[in-house]
Amino acid sequence: NAGVTQTPKFQVLKTGQSMTLQCAQDMNHEYMSWYRQDPGMGLRLIHYSVGAGITDQGEVPNGYNVSRSTTEDFPLRLLSAAPSQTSVYFCASSKTGGYGYTFGSGTRLTVV
């Protein structure tokens, strides 16, 4: 049972480039979400999904897009990377809201 799998683990982008951070879970969880972690700020919610075809914005959605075509996958897209998006990104999933969340191991992104 793999849990929540994030790829890649590390990535360096140039300003203006685009990329997709991948997140997959094999627990049949309905809830999935993306967070970014910055020093002194904890984890902040970027986007979340409560099921296939349903997504919504979190605290810091600007510069990021998401889609949820299957229960298992919840990719995060950076359309035009900026240095302010340098961060560690975590994907999380939950069976239902309020049930407890399982986190992936993170993607460390640097935008130069």
Added chain:
Amino acid sequence: AQSVTQPDIHITVSEGASLELRCNYSYGATPYLFWYVQSPGQGLQLLLKYFSGDTLVQGIKGFEAEFKRSQSSFNLRKPSVHWSDAAEYFCAVDTFSGGYNKLIFGAGTRLAVHP
């Protein structure tokens, strides 16, 4: 607005000493509360959670937390700290608004353990 406050950014304790990490939340309804731990370069691991019932909850690695509704607090405790407990600790509250659940984190407390 819903929020979580962890007043202590850094805490240093000696190995074998007791530990208490503070967490205060702001949420109008009955909260679902969590403590997560993050070792350097790692993801987040769930230590314990409170949904309802007994206000003293036990978690993994010898940790416990007490929910106090009157103080809007959910402090994490451990009677005797081990060097391997050095990590960053996050308190979180699962909120329900707009028809959906969202997990809100505090800024974290970094724990250092002296031998």
